[in-house]
Amino acid sequence: xxxxxxxxxxxxxxxxxxxxxxxxxxxxxxxxxxxxxxxxxxxxxxxxxxxxxxxxxxxxxxxxxxxxxxxxxxxxxxxxxxxxxxxxxxxxxxxxxxxxxxxxxxxxxxxxxxxxxxxxxxxxxxxxxxxxxxxxxxxxxxxxxxxxxxxxxxxxxxxxxxxxxxxxxxxxxxxxxxxxxxxxxxxxxxxxxxxxxxxxxxxxxxxxxxxxxxxxxxxxxxxxxxxxx
Amino acid sequence: xxxxxxxxxxxxxxxxxxxxxxxxxxxxxxxxxxxxxxxxxxxxxxxxxxxxxxxxxxxxxxxxxxxxxxxxxxxxxxxxxxxxxxxxxxxxxxxxxxxxxxxxxxxxxxxxxxxxxxxxxxxxxxxxxxxxxxxxxxxxxxxxxxxxxxxxxxxxxxxxxxxxxxxxxxxxxxxxxxxxxxxxxxxxxxxxxxxxxxxxxxxxxxxxxxx
Numbered sequence: 403x404x405x406x407x408x409x410x411x412x413x414x415x416x417x418x419x420x421x422x423x424x425x426x427x428x429x430x431x432x433x434x435x436x437x438x439x440x441x442x443x444x445x446x447x448x449x450x451x452x453x454x455x456x457x458x459x460x461x462x463x464x465x466x467x468x469x470x471x472x473x474x475x476x477x478x479x480x481x482x483x484x485x486x487x488x489x490x491x492x493x494x495x496x497x498x499x500x501x502x503x504x505x506x507x508x509x510x511x512x513x514x515x516x517x518x519x520x521x522x523x524x525x526x527x528x529x530x531x532x533x534x535x536x537x538x539x540x541x542x543x544x545x546x547x548x549x550x551x552x553x554x555x556x557x558x559x560x561x562x563x564x565x566x567x568x569x570x571x572x573x574x575x576x577x578x579x580x581x582x583x584x585x586x587x588x589x590x591x592x593x594x595x596x597x598x599x600x601x602x603x604x605x606x607x608x609x610x611x612x613x614x615x616x617x618x619x620x621x622x623x624x625x626x627x628x629x630x631x
Numbered sequence: 632x633x634x635x636x637x638x639x640x641x642x643x644x645x646x647x648x649x650x651x652x653x654x655x656x657x658x659x660x661x662x663x664x665x666x667x668x669x670x671x672x673x674x675x676x677x678x679x680x681x682x683x684x685x686x687x688x689x690x691x692x693x694x695x696x697x698x699x700x701x702x703x704x705x706x707x708x709x710x711x712x713x714x715x716x717x718x719x720x721x722x723x724x725x726x727x728x729x730x731x732x733x734x735x736x737x738x739x740x741x742x743x744x745x746x747x748x749x750x751x752x753x754x755x756x757x758x759x760x761x762x763x764x765x766x767x768x769x770x771x772x773x774x775x776x777x778x779x780x781x782x783x784x785x786x787x788x789x790x791x792x793x794x795x796x797x798x799x800x801x802x803x804x805x806x807x808x809x810x811x812x813x814x815x816x817x818x819x820x821x822x823x824x825x826x827x828x829x830x831x832x833x834x835x836x837x838x839x840x841x842x
Binding site for chain 1: 677680682685686687693696736739741744746747798800832833834837838
């Protein structure tokens with residue numbers, strides 16, 4: 403587009419029809435959970451009669467599917483390569499990887515992100531972008547143990563050294579002592595409820611002992627019955 | 632002895648059978664419990680990827696718009712004026728229901744699925760007519776900003792869509808597969824006078840996605 407005070411420059415529309423396409427245009431990744439990874443391929447079709455370089459990037463969506471929100475963690479999605487040169491009337495594949503970090507807190511959510519494809523170095527000023535829509539739903543994870551107020555008041559130093567959340571992680575506020583609020587990842591809630599950990603091995607040991615005792619009793623009764631017979 | 636022994640052997644055989652049945656029942660019960668639990672656990676730990684088959688492809692012509700120079704204008708622009716990409720007149724608004732003749736641009740749509748299409752326009756730079764997008768449409772400008780709106784053939788003109796610098800609403804939603812679209816844009820220039828005659832450029836970006 404040319405814009406000026408005087409009609410000094412007149413651009414002639416470029417005759418070549420810049421054209422390309424992608425497939426698939428929409429992909430669903432469901433039941434994603436912390437530590438999980440999924441991947442798929444997108445094919446780019448260069449419909450130009452000349453070699454073309456395409457730039458690819460992961461970006462926020464301009465709008466979303468109903469009940470979906472923009473994915474707040476664009477770094478979970480990567481596309482490789484991020485630039486690809488394709489010959490005239492040829493096609494090429496790129497790989498999209500969706501990777502949810504182990505410590506991510508994003509349970510039971512639906513989110514959308516776009517994979518953008520653009521031609522590079524096109525002569526005109528009207529550019530084409532084609533975006534493949536990626537719709538993600540995450541698995542519903544168990545809620546973390548609620549923090550116990552006593553534990554927080556007993557260890558006031560925790561306020562100064564809260565568990566450092568990973569980048570972009572949701573940071574729920576855990577109320578402590580009725581007054582002090584500390585910020586921690588849900589996983590970090592375990593650190594403010596130490597009562598849970600000491601009892602844990604005893605539960606396993608007790609269960610094992612119970613199974614052994616019941617098994618022994620059954621064995622004894624069967625053997626006794628046989629002897630009677 | 633034989634008379635006493637035979638019934639005892641029968642009892643032992645009976646008990647053996649009973650034990651066998653008991654064991655088989657136990658194994659079956661465990662299997663019935665374990666298989667669904669394992670299945671459920673496996674299903675929960677599986678990420679599913681579902682790709683909707685669909686080719687999305689568009690192109691657009693022409694790829695340049697010399698403002699005030701497609702409908703008989705001289706290419707010079709004035710502040711605070713609306714210019715249309717209308718071959719029937721650079722300062723002529725489209726018909727109340729936009730017709731093909733009002734449209735300077737055409738998108739060739741070779742998609743095999745319904746497609747959403749939107750149009751963004753960035754700032755004008757590198758000249759004497761620099762201005763940024765007000766993002767409020769072609770009825771809104773000020774000293775340094777312009778407004779822009781887009782429309783297409785068949786649309787009621789008053790339903791034109793605001794063209795923002797990014798994140799515009801769709802010009803058209805669910806455009807039928809393999810159906811082309813004639814469209815146009817209008818720009819309300821900034822209010823400040825232009826101090827020179829060097830032209831400024833802006834980039835129009837057309838974005839297509841699967842509906």
